[in-house]
Amino acid sequence: MDAETIQRSLEDGGLRCTPQRYAVMAFLMEHAEHPTAAEIFEAVNRLDPRSSRATIYNNLRDLVEAGLVREVAVEGRAARFDAKAVRHHHFICDRCGNVEDMEWYDVPKPDADSLGKRVFREYELIFRGLCARCAPRRASRHA
Amino acid sequence: MDAETIQRSLEDGGLRCTPQRYAVMAFLMEHAEHPTAAEIFEAVNRLDPRSSRATIYNNLRDLVEAGLVREVAVEGRAARFDAKAVRHHHFICDRCGNVEDMEWYDVPKPDADSLGKRVFREYELIFRGLCARCAPRRASRHA
């Protein structure tokens, strides 16, 4: 992944390009597996400069607020993060909790009636079932 | 809500009808506001018999596994629960995190190609934006 590209996307989001912030963004742009904050912390600290846990969380928050990163909540597990490159839906595995990207397609938005006074911003489609790794051992009941 | 109905739905799910489990299921069937485990704990303990926190969580897990209850993960907040009466989508407020029901409508499932070896079980549509209560004060930045 080109350093220029990463730096530019931070600046586009109105964020200064600090070494720690750069490391988080770079890791997310290079890894599409929806890592958790803990995984990002571990990964970026295998190389210098070291980032503290607080900084990982601070930067993830900043990146999400800037719209550069998406946070995916998974029931009962740590949040996962995702550099929003191209629009896409998600598939979440019932068994292992893995989040996988699914090709984007539009679906009809809810009509004004059912929205009422709510202000619509976006939607996403979540598919559930068993991922390719879990499907074969479907019979076994526990992770 | 009819006691018979609640009891029957537990048995349909293959679960024994204990007083504590009944209390959780009854509360969920009578309250559509997607309560958290803590809210359920507090509510069912305003009357006897008392349920411990562990029992609330145990029973919520059992109910979810039995397919009687849905768990809704919201970024950065406690999980919310939902007796799956009628099929519906969800609207989640960006500002206050409230989860609201939206009328169900079908959308096209992903094609076999993009599913690959995954086993599809269900999908849900999540809308995001501002709820009716938050929309008016849209300008203010913090909850």
Next chain:
DNA sequence: TCTCAAATTAGACAGATTCTAAGACTTCAT
């Protein structure tokens, strides 16, 4: 160079959920 806001840090803290180990309750076969 100086100043000041922004960013980082270690560690304390808090909230949500799970785990543990013991006891109580059910079921079911005698």
Next chain:
DNA sequence: ATGAAGTCTTAGAATCTGTCTAATTTGAGA
């Protein structure tokens, strides 16, 4: 009715995730 075996509940400890605090460092701009 009795006893064994499994299921359920419980209090509290433990764990995991994420936030906060207060002190320090950094770096952009004057």
